[in-house]
Amino acid sequence: MRKSKLRYLGLLGLIGLVGLFTENYGLFGFFGFFAFFGWTLQRQDELLQLNTNRAALNAFVASLVVITVAIVAVSIYQSLAMAALFLALIFVTQIFTFVFSLMYYERKGSVGNDE
Numbered sequence: 001m002r003k004s005k006l007r008y009l010g011l012l013g014l015i016g017l018v019g020l021f022t023e024n025y026g027l028f029g030f031f032g033f034f035a036f037f038g039w040t041l042q043r044q045d046e047l048l049q050l051n052t053n054r055a056a057l058n059a060f061v062a063s064l065v066v067i068t069v070a071i072v073a074v075s076i077y078q079s080l081a082m083a084a085l086f087l088a089l090i091f092v093t094q095i096f097t098f099v100f101s102l103m104y105y106e107r108k109g110s111v112g113n114d115e
Helices: 005-022 025-040 046-077 080-108
Strands: none
Touching (some): 005 025, 046 080
16 A cells, blocks of 8 residues: 655654744744644545645645735835745745645545536
């Protein structure tokens, strides 16, 4: 039985441990990545791979939209703080879009066109 490679995203949760030592509480959000270790028990099949690819495409398209808005906003305001804000926003948008899309596709459970 092949294991899903999604479980390796759980290793990003270790970044949250850095927040304990540096007292940077913003890094505690990375603890949420430990949930990807739950995919260790999931059997890797074609439907999961298809749903993962579809969710990744959604995250890619969402990040393109946010990057376009970020480029325009940073060029207008010319602020380094604005660039840092959009960098975080792009990351959060990609992760949330991927996770929620994957949850939706896995719950839907069917193969076919998105209607």
